Structure formats: C-alpha cells, structure tokens
Amino acid sequence: MAYLQSVVTRAGYFTSKKGRLPYLLLFPGMLWLFTFFVLPIINLAGTSTQTPVAGGETGQYVQTFRFANYIDAFNQARPQFARSFLYATLATLLALAISYPLAYAIAFRSGRFKNILLVLVVAPFFTSFLLRTVAWKQILGEQGFVVPALRSMHIIGQNTSLTASALAVVTGMTYNFLPFMTLPLYASLERIDPRTLEASNDLYANGITTFRKVTFPLSMPGVVAGTLLTFIPAAGDYVNAAILGNPNTTMIGNVIDSRFFNIVDYPTAAALSFMLMAAILILVTIYIRRSGTDELV
C-alpha cells in the first residue's frame, strides 16, 4: 500500500508538470469501457425490471420497474444457481490440485525446459475453446480410450458412460480453465527467492515443513489470482454444460442463454445476469479479505 501511495504521489508530481498526458493516455480505455461496459450494464439493468407489453408480440417489453422480476427469476433458477457454484468450486479445486504441482515443477525443477513447458501450458489457446470442449466429448465418449480403459479395469460398470454427466461438465471446465490457474501460480512461485527455501532448510525445516511454512504462504498471491481467474468464468460458463452435460446439469449460464435466445424473456435473463454478478462479487470480496494476501501482492 505504501508503495502504491508513493507511486500515486509521484504521478501527482508529474501531472502538475505535464498536465494532460495521463488523461490522454486514459481516454481510449475509458471510452471503450464506457461504450461497451457501462452503457450495456445500464441498459441491462433497465431491461431487468421490464414487463411484457399487454397484448404485444413476443419480445416486446415495457419499463414498469417491477423488482419482483428478481425474486421470480431466482425462484425459477435456484437449482442452476446452486449447481453453477458447486461445479465452479469443484473445477477450481481440481484445477488447483493439478496446476500447483505443474507450476511448481516449471518454476523450480524444469531447468532449460522452462520456456517450452510454459508454451505447452498456453498452447491450447491456439485452438478454439468450443472445439476443445467438443473434443472432450470424443475423449469421454464410447469410442474414446477412457471409457473402455476404465471398464476393463472395472472402475466403472459396463453400462456406465461418462458423457452427458456432471463429471464431464466439471472435467471440461477444469481443463478449459487450467492455464488461468497455472500461469498466476507459476508467476508467484517463480518470484520466490530460492534462498528463502534454503534458509528454511537451514533452520531445521524439512521439505514438507518448508512447503507448508514458506513456499505455500509465499505463493498465496498466485493461489488467490488463479482461483479467481478460474472460479469467476467457471461460475458463468455455459459452453461446458451445453456440450458435455445433460438436462440435469444445466448451469445458470445455460438458463440465461436460453431465456435470452430461445424464450426471448429478456427481463428474467437480465435479472439472472445481475444476480450472478452480485453473487460472484460478494464471494470474491469475502475470499480476498479472508485470504489476507494484500501485503504480498
């Protein structure tokens, strides 16, 4: 915080001299955000309290400030809300469990392969998100290699399939958001001075204790950033549920999607969007407060 303040003070020193430059630099970004974020949000907020025009066509709504739209929408989509947060939480925890050892290995043990491994982490972005998700349908499908393998090992029954299930949705989300978890984790692990780990070793802490008392606490900024970058998009995601799920695994994103585009029920969709935003915002705030990483960031 002190550092930030000093930066701000120094910036202030420059404004007095170079007046408008900072504002000029800010302008394009601010204009963009205003046009494509602030205005649509206001519009969306307006839509969320509209009601259908009496006797009008489908998709015609009028502003009546009916805040009860929110209660109705919530009551209709309660299970999907719960499912969204459950799946997002599961995907986040799974991604953390997979990414941490990966990021740790890249940061501390990869030697000259470091850059190659980092490229491999980012490589999936070179193909479309949608295609990669469809590919999982193949992998987990009857013709894929996973199902026969698991069946032959008697881990799953002969009639159990993996597609169109909650498992497939969570797996897909975990996979899709893995780089968002790995990269911040790597960045914060890489920043750890290896001598602090040596110091811990020197001060009678073995490998496990060093990890618990030094490495992990020092990687907290990466853990917080990674979990947020995974959880937030995962909670609002609808692609994985649409492609890999079944009617019992729909998430809030799918409900919003179908309300907008299929049922053309704009107010409910808008109200759900706002509630999702609010819920994520509240959860994230609590999370950041409790993780207490302010001074490490």
Next chain:
Amino acid sequence: MADASSSSHGDLKLTRVTKSFGDFTAVDDLTLTIPEGSFFALLGPSGCGKTTTLRMIAGLEEPTVGSIYIGETDITTKKPYQRPVNTVFQNYALFPHLSIYENVAFGLRRRGVKDVKEQVEKVLKLVELPHLAERKPTQLSGGQQQRIALARAIVNRPALLLLDEPLGALDLKLRRQMQIELKWIQTEVGLTFVHVTHDQEEAMTMADTIAVMNEGRIEQMGSPAELYESPETAFVANFLGQSNLIRGEVVSSDSDQSVVEVHGQKVAVLKSRNRATGKSILVGIRPEKIRISLPDDPRNGNVLTGGIVSDVSFVGVSTQYVVEMPWKQDLMVFEQNDGGTPTLRPGDPVSLSWNPPFTFGLDGSEDVNAGSEVDEPA
C-alpha cells in the same frame, strides 16, 4: 525433527573435500580444521570456491569426494535441517511473509523449543532491535535486516554459524560498524563463526584465522598478521594488501640470510622468510615498510637506487608514491605524513630503503601479478 543443540559440538573438520560441477572443480581436495569457538574467515576472489565450501558445510551442496565432521559426528551427507549449523545468507533471505518475531522464532519452533518467546526477545535485545518484532522484513533497512538474519541464526545456538558475505550489501560506514558488532557478538555468544568474504579488510578486522582461497584451493592459512607479514605465495601477497614483488636471483647464502641480486643491486632476505627453493626468487616488500629518500641521503639496510617518482597521491594519514625503477617496474611506497620525509614531486630521483627483516622471499616460478588483478564485486 533435527535435534541441533544436543549434537556434538567440536572442531569442524573437512577432509580432502572436492566439489565438481560438471567439468568445473569448484573446490579442489580441501583439508581444513576450524577450531571450536574461533572466528574463521574464508577469503578469496569471487569464484574461488569459498561459497561452495560454505554451502557444503551447511549441507546445501554435497561434496563430490571427501568428508565433513563436526567433532566426532560425520555430517557429510546429512540434510541441512539435520545439521547443528546455521547460515546468515548473503541477501539475508528473511521470510517476507512472516514478522520479524516469527522469522527469529522459525528455527526454535521447528525444533520444538519450549521458551520461544523468551529466547527470541533475548536475541532481539542482543542485536538491539527488540522494538521491531512486529514489523515485516520489507519494512526494515538493510542494516536492520542483516541483524535480524544474524539473530535468526544465532538464536538456535548452532555448533557452527556460517556467514556468506553478510555485509556485502551494506554501505561502507555501516559495514565497518557491523564488523565491530559481529566480532563483539561472536565473543558474547562464543559460537564458532565461519565467515566467507572477498573483502580482505573485513576478514582481517574480524577473524582470528584467515584461509585465503584461490581456484578451489587454500593458498595460505594463518592469523591476519601472519598472512600479512609473511605471505607464502604471490597470490596472498597481492590479495591481502599490496606488495612489491621484484624478480631476483640468490647469489650467496649464509646460515641466516641470503643475498639476492635484483637487476644489478643486492638486497638481503632472511632465510626464515624465504620460500624460494631454487635460485630464482621474488623479493617481496610491503609499501609501508619502505622509506623513500633523496639519492644522496644516508641510508642503510636493503637499498634500491635509481628510482624516479612517477606519481604522488596524498591520502591524509599517508602519502602514496609510485616509483619507477631503472628496470621499468613501478614500486609502491607509503610514507606516513609525520614530517620525516621531504615532499617529493613526480620526476624527482629517489632511493628506496627498508629494514632487511621485513623482506619476504617467494618462489621465483610464481606470477608477480597473481591476485592483484582480481575482479572484486561490489
């Protein structure tokens, strides 16, 4: 958990220790005994193997060959956390996420010591920073962090405290002050300190015994005065302070001294201070031992004539002269500013003289410039 305090204390013994990284031999067949309770300095230029030696003692590197003992205990392959050894790291390596109190308590907690609070408070008082216990390392100045790093190590009362260039990051004034404090703390706590440094003045100020290292080997070991007054190699003569080394040949010897001819002039070297085995010899003399005088002044002892002053710099307590000799070698002379020497200017012809017992003789096969052109970091 390691039981550090009950492990046997005693002398540290390195026996024929070698450490190679691929083709590079960082430490080459090193045998060394550091007596319990001493303040020992490993001095050398960067890359001489001193830090690698320290890291092997700490357990952060494993020797390729050789063994390391503390007293009767073989610690060669023990993990760092199993050794009764603590380190003050070069950049302190304090834990940024822990308070100063928790930093210092770290080792005590790992060992399950009972009276953590009492011991931490005591050691913070020793380093005179008890008021900073609740701060985080980043809120401390370099000098304060240095002391906390020291406190964090000595609170465990290790058999051996290793200091890896602990003062390297401090400015000159603070470094001088910390040198005195470190020495005082060492006497106070009575632990064995092994101090790695490239700063010869730092090593001489603090250590009882200095081992000068070069290219993975120990060049010479002894008290600061021994090393300074009787260097055994050109490297030591040049690395520790400055030396004038002049090539010559032994022309005659009697029971206690040899006469050496250097470029047509004769000087005496005590046999006890002569390391040369053959006829070829390097005659060594420290700049402050030499008296400078006008050619016609009376003088005795070892005398070299025909010098021309080529540079004069006044440095307060002394005046430093560079004198070019007839054989085109520049010699350094430091004269006390006590009014005993006439003021000389560049171009003045002079003679140099000194008391023969100050002369030291090195083997003629040595490189005159060894150790004088070493890059020193910081």
